[in-house]
Amino acid sequence: MKFNIRGENLKVTESIREYVEKKIGKLEKYFDSVQTSEVYVNLSVYNNKQRIEVTIPMTSLLLRAEEEHTDLYAAIDLVLDKLERQIRKYKTKVNRKPRQNGMPKYIGGNLAEIPEVLDEVEEMEIVKTKRFDLKPMDPEEAVLQMDLLGHAFYVFQNAVSGETNVVYRRKDGKYGLIEPNN
Known part of the structure; x- marks a missing residue:
């Protein structure tokens, strides 16, 4: 792995660089090839x-x-945990398909060392489907509807473009708008 480490309002010292490379470099153990x-x-x-x-x-x-x-350093450790979960989830998904078809297929390295992987796959199962009519409205009204319902996102039909849009609450407390790319 080649590291491109950048700092904003922070000088990347040699000790920080070494710690990041050491921690993130541990991800290589999950793959057969370098x-x-x-x-x-x-x-x-x-x-x-x-x-x-x-x-x-x-x-x-x-x-x-x-x-x-x-x-x-704690943030680096936490981000490593998130990346490991993503890799395990992806590998389980890739490995699960051939096994369901009766073929003993194995992709990637060291997956057998991680027993909680199969539990994570069960969490990805869709357990409910919801259907509703899209009401034409502007994004501001959609944000108000979302807040009234207490949801983190809201799907609506944009009254101006006629397209299906999504408004969502960002981590910083502000709002985002997702529009289709035509």
């Missing part, structure tokens, strides 16, 4: 909060995680 992909790490400090964002683009998978903590 990954030659770039690892993009963005470290930042805002209002006494240390933030780390890690992006690892690979051929069939994009791993991305971010974490915020008062201690930078």
